[in-house]
Amino acid sequence: MRSILEISFPECDVMEAGSFEEALDALQQADEVDLVLLDITMPDVERLSGLRQLRADFPSTPVVMVTGLNDPIIMRDALAAGAAGFVPKSLKRQAILDALQQVLSGEIYLPDLESVGSDDTRIREDEEIRAKIDSLTPQQRVVLGHLVAGLLNKQIAHELDVSMTTVKAHVSAILQKLNVFSRTQAVIMANRVGFVD
Incomplete structure (x- = not known):
């Protein structure tokens, strides 16, 4: 994901965090953050608790859930909790880029339902x-x-x-x-x- 961002958005600074606590610290110290990509299985986060806290602490910063779980129920719950997008890791590189561009332009991104196994x-x-x-x-x-x-x-x-x-x-x-x-x-x-x- 980092390499996709650095190649596609060469002007951007990418910050990484190995845990939710690290992510909170980085966000509090940063001047301005355009977008947060939050892995749903990140350490010290239970399901959507991290998303809810980010929405409460940084309401103007869009949060995109990144996940390997193709679960329409989690996707629905994430959007209800204020996620600006839901990006399965299984998407192709260009589809991930299109999704992030859509969120950065102020829209909400949802993958097509077939790609998240919504049968x-x-x-x-x-x-x-x-x-x-x-x-x-x-x-x-x-x-x-x-x-x-x-x-x-x-x-x-x-x-x-x-x-x-x-x-x-x-x-x-x-x-x-x-x-x-x-x-x-x-x-x-x-x-x-x-x-x-």
Whole structure:
């Protein structure tokens, strides 16, 4: 992305940040920023929390979500939260440039719906995943949140002040309700629909 910007906009200064905190610091110190490209999976950001904070702190700076997730629901939610555009990383170079030019000229950019996998099947699958997650008890949702955060059973037991046996029972129940066979599958499923406990 950086090389595309530097080649196509040779006059522009490109700032990079490895985390959302770094990005906030850079924006606060910068004189004027024309555009922010925010990766939806950036460290220390939960789903669209970074977008919401940028819109609150820098309301006049357009924010374009850049993502490898071809999810029409996330796209819809991002636009509702104030994104000026939604650019899948799978777009060709010229399409990315056209999208950024459109945003810089004051418009909102949306990829065509086919390119973000907006078929009914995908939407129905996501609804089914959400229904399965909704069937979890409050404590199971908390445990799932810890699984998504990458905690081991021992760490979860410590965090919740419960026994390892209790954590294992919760994890087993979560896998059964989500109809998956491993913690990794459960985490992938939760991330797909942007689960945040």
